[in-house]
Amino acid sequence: MDVQPGNQSSPLKIGDRLFIQQLxxxxxxxxxxxxxxxxxxxxSDILANLAALGGMRYSPAGRAASEExxxxxxxxSRGLASELPLEIATAFSIxxxxxxxxxxxLIFLIMGIAALEAMYFLGYAQGSAWFYFIGLAAVLSWxxxxxxxxxxxxxxxxxLAQLASATGDDQAKLKVITDxxxxxxxxxxxxxxxxxxxxxxxxxxxxTASDSLFKDVVWNSELFTTVLYILAPFLLGFSTAxxxxxxxxxxxxxxxxxGVGQPVQQHPSAPAKVxxxx
Numbered sequence: 001m002d003v004q005p006g007n008q009s010s011p012l013k014i015g016d017r018l019f020i021q022q023l024x025x026x027x028x029x030x031x032x033x034x035x036x037x038x039x040x041x042x043x044s045d046i047l048a049n050l051a052a053l054g055g056m057r058y059s060p061a062g063r064a065a066s067e068e069x070x071x072x073x074x075x076x077s078r079g080l081a082s083e084l085p086l087e088i089a090t091a092f093s094i095x096x097x098x099x100x101x102x103x104x105x106l107i108f109l110i111m112g113i114a115a116l117e118a119m120y121f122l123g124y125a126q127g128s129a130w131f132y133f134i135g136l137a138a139v140l141s142w143x144x145x146x147x148x149x150x151x152x153x154x155x156x157x158x159x160l161a162q163l164a165s166a167t168g169d170d171q172a173k174l175k176v177i178t179d180x181x182x183x184x185x186x187x188x189x190x191x192x193x194x195x196x197x198x199x200x201x202x203x204x205x206x207x208t209a210s211d212s213l214f215k216d217v218v219w220n221s222e223l224f225t226t227v228l229y230i231l232a233p234f235l236l237g238f239s240t241a242x243x244x245x246x247x248x249x250x251x252x253x254x255x256x257x258x259g260v261g262q263p264v265q266q267h268p269s270a271p272a273k274v275x276x277x278x
Contacts, residue, residue: 012055013062019073020058026050026076032092033080040083046076093178094159100183101159105152111145114138119210135203140195142209143202143233147194150237151187190237197246198233205230 014020030050033039049072084092094101118138125131158177176182198205208229217223236243254260 010059011063012057013059014056014065015058015060015062016065017058019065019070020056022077023053023056023073026073026080028096029080029092032095033088036088036091038088040080046079049073049076090163090178097178097180097183100152100155100180100187104187105149105156108145108148108152111141112149115142115145115206116210116213119206139199139202139206142206143195143198144191146205146231146233147191147198147237148187150194150234150239151190153234154186154190154238155183189240193240193243194233194237197243198236201229201232205232 027050030039030046052072053069115138118134118141122131122134122138125134155177162177208226212226212230236246
């Protein structure tokens with residue numbers, strides 16, 4: 001029986017996920033350079049190698065990438081890496097990770113606005129079964145949203161500071177702030193710290209923010225306290241140093257309460273009695 005053409009594996013389907021990931025990365029870099037009109041003219045052979053790779057896509061049932069295809073992909077990556085200046089490479093890293101600098105802050109902002117809206121509708125749910133559910137969802141959404149916004153603000157300020165002060169030899173700091181793994185880890189830690197440490201202040205922060213929308217600002221000694229109530233989850237997501245300082249104080253307080261790490265006080269032994277002569 002002849003094999004049907006539909007059952008044959010397409011030569012454009014590759015079963016090597018690593019090869020396709022590197023190829024997609026290279027395609028996105030070339031797309032970025034063409035959009036910025038910054039493609040090096042003397043690297044025209046890169047386009048020939050890229051065209052030779054064609055429209056390869058990942059498929060679990062695809063074939064393995066050949067040695068020649070790996071060589072062409074490596075030649076493209078090496079040629080681009082050796083010719084791109086630091087500012088173009090940094091701009092591409094920011095463009096590739098635009099989700100962290102653009103989409104995620106927007107999502108967190110929407111979550112915060114939704115929590116404030118939930119506090120408004122909470123008054124209509126008074127006495128119903130939805131009251132506690134809406135209140136809990138609003139507090140959790142508000143706490144995580146402010147923690148995420150704090151972390152996103154840290155990303156933005158750190159990136160702007162590094163771009164303003166970076167020189168040709170100062171590439172390490174720029175690589176850190178534009179590394180996808182670092183950004184993802186820092187984002188999750190910021191939200192986690194804001195949730196765990198800021199949850200006790202979550203309801204107070206949300207209620208204070210909601211009440212301040214319908215009240216005039218009074219410039220008195222309590223204004224700083226009010227702002228601190230509102231921004232507590234935001235600050236916990238923004239500053240890792242602040243979180244570590246709070247945790248250190250909590251640990252020291254627990255040690256003091258439990259007597260851990262303190263020297264054991266020994267009672268002085270009673271002086272020996274001197275036998276009196278008869």
